[in-house]
Amino acid sequence: MIQCAHCGRTTDKGASYSFYYGKRLRKKTEWTGEDRFTTTHYLDIAGSDSAFICDDCVKRQILRQSLPGVVGWLLIALIPLYLAGVSYNREGVTVWSIAFFALAIFIVLMLIREQTGIRMSSQPVQYTPNVEEAGQQLALNRRKVEFNQLGYDTLLTYREYNHMKRK
Ligand SMILES: [Zn+2]
Numbered sequence: 001m002i003q004c005a006h007c008g009r010t011t012d013k014g015a016s017y018s019f020y021y022g023k024r025l026r027k028k029t030e031w032t033g034e035d036r037f038t039t040t041h042y043l044d045i046a047g048s049d050s051a052f053i054c055d056d057c058v059k060r061q062i063l064r065q066s067l068p069g070v071v072g073w074l075l076i077a078l079i080p081l082y083l084a085g086v087s088y089n090r091e092g093v094t095v096w097s098i099a100f101f102a103l104a105i106f107i108v109l110m111l112i113r114e115q116t117g118i119r120m121s122s123q124p125v126q127y128t129p130n131v132e133e134a135g136q137q138l139a140l141n142r143r144k145v146e147f148n149q150l151g152y153d154t155l156l157t158y159r160e161y162n163h164m165k166r167k
Helices: 055-091 095-120 129-149 158-166
Strands: 014-031 037-054 154-156
Touching: 014 055, 014 129, 014 158, 037 055, 037 129, 037 158, 055 095, 055 129, 129 154, 129 158, 154 158
Parallel strands: none
Antiparallel strands: 014 037, 014 154
16 A cells, blocks of 8 residues: 555555656757747756556546547537527428437537546556556656755656657
8 A cells, every 4th residue: 555645545556657857957049940949948857756646646637638628529519419409490300400419419428428437437547658647747746846945947757758858
């Protein structure tokens, strides 16, 4: 049993998530032609550390990150709902009004299924890149103050680190 660094609960359902820490040395802004400037940040990566995060916290983090997508799909569901209304007003209950209405219900049901699937599942989380990223984000958020006090102003997830290195 380990204590979750995010919520403080003691559980064995979770994982240790790593992140990188370092210092921002300087930034250089240069004219790269074609009407634009490019700013390069120079980082001194000092090492990596980790924190234990429970599965529940990781699931909640993923749900939070997926919220803009949920809102988008609800707006998309309004389109067939609107078309069903237009069709019903014009000709009453027809195949078209029923089909559009069914499509709107279908989108909402799929959305509920996907969201509750993540929330309700008692299975341990599957370690996909998204789960890794969410866990690492929580881990480094928890340790940020501690590392800032040590003089490290930059904390990165693996994805962010790899993104940096490629540039
Ligand atoms: Zn937790």
